[in-house]
Amino acid sequence: MPILRRFQSRVKFFKASEYMQPKAEVQNLKHMRTSHLVEPNLVGKHTLHACKRLVERILTHKEEKAYKVGIVGTGGVGKTTLAQKIYNAENLKGAFSNQAWICVSRDYSDITLLKELLRNFGVHHEQGETLGELSSKLAAVVWGKSFFRVLDDVWEPEVWTNVLRTPLHAAAAGVILVTTRHDAVAHATGVEDPHQVDSMSAEVGWELLWKSMNISDERDVEDLRNIGLDIIRKCGGLPLAIKVTARVLATKDKTDNAWRKFINRSAWSVGNLPTELRGALYLSYDDLPHHLKQCFLYCALYPEDSTMSRDDLVMLWVAEGFIEEQHGQLLEETAEEYYYELIHRNLLQPDGIYFDHMRCKMHDLLRQLACYLSREEASQIILEN
Template structure:
């Protein structure tokens, strides 16, 4: 229920369900039964999706057939969408007629609740897609899965086959795209804003019905002797209660090919796994993700057919040498195994390995001869030691995704770096270079400038992160306009750096983070690059500058911040006390966060109406702020020693939920007539020495006031009826006033 605590005053909760029983349990009003769509509405939806156009012109020979197909969907929007996705690329009337006249429409739904249209969508899938789709029955309803994870599972089950000009993973990408285009998958956004996939509940029902007894999900039922010999796929993915009875039949499921366990406590003892694994010799996929196991049993060597092993998030301390005899292994995932310090030298014997993820582990050094694993497609991390070299990467030219190279201070010769041929790795999208903090940031025998120059990536790269590098001037490739696909750059802890690269000339750079340049003195014109006529940072949306204690000057292109960053949405400035600049921000701003930057002059004049701004956290030098332009503001947190007032005329701050005024010693007044913020929930006032009266909106739920000695009353002479938390500290006059209100 926690998400509902942030609803606006007067908000309503709408519960949708397919169950009358659920509706009767939660309703406060009589339930509203959704009716099916009208024929015209169904036809409009059909033609927009089928012809990929908001106002399509439908050929006359197809319209009649299309309307007849729509009528068969009985007003079900999912049915309409799945069929028009099927017909999207079919312009032949015979193909449309075959859908209209299919015998599937005549099937009885007495024993099956699957929509006829979904059945048709499945029947018209190519055979290879039918298998891939059916495998997804292993996921519970509502489960969000990453595209990359699904492709690895398909690959382990031998559902993908490489083509002459395409890698296996690329074939999987096409399959995912095809299932998306047919509306059998849909995109979903996680809380961290990453994009993943999921299936509509009815589509999930279809996949489950197709596989029948071949798949079992533990939250639905338990294994039993009648069906355990048929089970091929078994999952326990949603953190359900670990009822031992659910797992008892596993010992009889001798043909099991996929076993997915997540966050379960049942298989915690080495002995249980030791007894179970020798019985599951057909396993291709084994996931113990986020379980509490600390070691694998020796019997892991019995899984000779295993292709996918996921131990991510476990407390595993050691990878047994026996794992390195699983020569069919394609995927080994060890992410967030924080107690894992070593990969066995025999890891290089896994010649079929394609994906190795050791990000966020404690591994100190890679095994020797990692370059012999020539089939590797993703390698999350490469840790340099004293006995291996970065040159081993030269044979891994098919690497894609992200690669984090650690302990670069162990580079001995620049020739090792150039021999790694990062410049030729065209599939990599993200590169992170990191030197250890305890080092001087350079190599054992070479200077840091030459090393970083030799690490130049392919121009296809999208993300570059450089951490704790100790060079003074960045090499020419950093900021070169040939890297036109670069979208994100982070420069962190470059303590000896005395100038910035010309990043402004990167045409599609969206995010820039510069942090911990402790010796840096000036943000100069060189940052913007190009000629004076060119617009720098044309696509930049996020700019973060923090922990620059000695930096004093900030030169702006043409002396204008708006001209230097014309499309900026988020600005974060922190812990740079001497950084001096006058900033007049573009109207595209959505988030402003400034703290520990006392010499930044932020121009928030009334003429600039920031209609997209949702968050303003500012330690700024300004006497008065006009709020009328901030119509979408959600959070306002000000720490301004010169601030005297907040002004507001007619515009209502309908979205404002949280207001904090901290260390504003000269602040005296709010807008005349009070702050017009009908949905304000939190109000924090601290160290406002001159404030004598405080307006309290009716919607207020939390009120914290401290160190306001002159504050003696509330404008409304009452406390809001919705107030749940009240804290008053070091406000003697107000404390007595509140006591009198509470006593009345």
């Protein structure tokens, strides 16, 4: 596949190119995660109850210095969804002098992290400022103020202990909400009683499945409920896996025979993949036509948690030759259809603050899948399946 042969040669270009540089409008809006990112009819009662409980804890401790709240769970289980609900809670608005969302990710940079925090406070930083200079500037900015910060997707406790603890302790008060896959990371950052997000029950997962297929009434698929529950179990009760599976199922006939063929597909059991990428996530990729596979893999060139522009992707996909000619249609128009198809399949997540889904992100697990499949040593998996 062309993307496999060219992937590594593109990475160096992308890191240096304008497509990787944050545009002004993105800098202003990057952390304004809104409730539009969480589909109200797909948020379970457990999430709502947990949200209420954690918001109450945040308000109870909002006068303390750097009080930590933690959300822990495996990848794709819904930690960020819960954190978004908390972040957008009405009774948190106005409770702190400053409120912002920071995605830390596995490959965070100390300097980039401090620059992001300074931007949150509307403070300019100079080119070439050192870690110590940025830290001192942040401490001066937060002095006497209160803050609420979400640190999403934390992999190492050093992000707090080595980078943020000293400057943020200068604030009069503050609460930090940490999401992480690892209980040990939550405790090491000072979280006393992290909230554990568990996988969905079969019943809740089934509801998420048929609603994610854009079915408005369960009675339309009630005859398929038992096999649907089997599918939920194969998804491990993980919301991300269920949602991408639902979009594949939506392309199949709503019959017992069609769903049994689906559940017996060999893509469920491809073994030479990392455990967290097997099953539903790989199947959602395997179901794509060739041209969409190339476009999906290409998105992995963007750094983790990047906001990707529809127009940039369209231009890049056309330039790479991924777009198939359609009679009477510009290549750019066809590429835009590809973009919306990947969103429709839940393989790209639209950023709700932008009109017409003009920008999107890729879930870190789906990006991990795309990165893995784009490596030369993974090409045999694709060729064999």
